[in-house]
Amino acid sequence: xxxxxQSPGTLSLSPGERATLSCRASQSVTGNFLAWYxxxxxxxxxxxxxxxAGRATGIPDRFSGSGSGTEFTLxxxxxxxxxxAVYYCQQYGSSPPISFGPGTRVDLK
Amino acid sequence: xxxxxESGPGLVKPSETLSLNCTVFHDSIRSSHYYWVWVRQAPGxxxxxxxxxYNSGDTKYNPSLKSRVTISxxxxxxxxxxxxxxVIVADTAVYYCARCDTSYWYGLDYWGQGKLVTVSS
Numbered sequence: 001x002x003x004x005x006q007s008p009g010t011l012s013l014s015p016g017e018r019a020t021l022s023c024r025a026s027q028s029v030t031g032n033f034l035a036w037y038x039x040x041x042x043x044x045x046x047x048x049x050x051x052x053a054g055r056a057t058g059i060p061d062r063f064s065g066s067g068s069g070t071e072f073t074l075x076x077x078x079x080x081x082x083x084x085a086v087y088y089c090q091q092y093g094s095s096p097p098i099s100f101g102p103g104t105r106v107d108l109k
Numbered sequence: 110x111x112x113x114x115e116s117g118p119g120l121v122k123p124s125e126t127l128s129l130n131c132t133v134f135h136d137s138i139r140s141s142h143y144y145w146v147w148v149r150q151a152p153g154x155x156x157x158x159x160x161x162x163y164n165s166g167d168t169k170y171n172p173s174l175k176s177r178v179t180i181s182x183x184x185x186x187x188x189x190x191x192x193x194x195x196v197i198v199a200d201t202a203v204y205y206c207a208r209c210d211t212s213y214w215y216g217l218d219y220w221g222q223g224k225l226v227t228v229s230s
Contacts, residue, residue: 096158096172
């Protein structure tokens with residue numbers, strides 16, 4: 001089974017700074033089916049990135065994804081106040097079909 | 110725009126069955142491009158995949174819940190359902206339904222608002 005780990009657990013930054021979030025898989029992610037979500041308190045997750053680097057509809061270009069195999073990165077350039085949230089990576093594969101990482105919280109410094 | 114709406118009881122007693130429906134609005138649940146997913150989130154915790162149903166009716170479940178979970182789809186009502194048997198307090202969570210879009214490389218592109226289900230006597 002593929003297990004996703006995310007680091008750091010919490011990232012404390014100021015508006016305007018760059019956030020770099022890491023997602024590591026225990027084995028290679030099938031077909032680069034790796035997505036990132038943003039979740040704010042009391043809200044459902046929102047799809048940001050699909051297929052490692054594709055931006056979902058309406059997602060600003062300050063959000064970008066990269067990586068391959070077992071190492072993936074979500075970068076948020078020039079943090080805006082609304083970007084402070086929890087971010088999850090998610091893989092789609094065969095075993096299990098879907099799994100999520102434990103999340104990275106981006107906090108206001 | 111597509112909307113998903115969870116419905117069902119917000120309080121379930123231990124050992125009983127949790128039942129939720131997810132109704133899809135403004136699109137058909139029959140499309141072969143989509144899979145339909147249940148995800149839950151315990152208070153203060155991360156996201157946990159529960160299971161997926163395909164428009165064929167085939168299902169896949171999280172192994173940790175497989176013995177207690179049934180997910181089904183009803184195209185005539187444009188909804189899919191979750192049943193979780195023999196619930197315990199640890200099943201208390203916000204339950205989300207979501208659409209998995211194969212054209213979005215299997216990303217979950219639409220989510221319901223979530224339904225808090227509390228397991229308590």
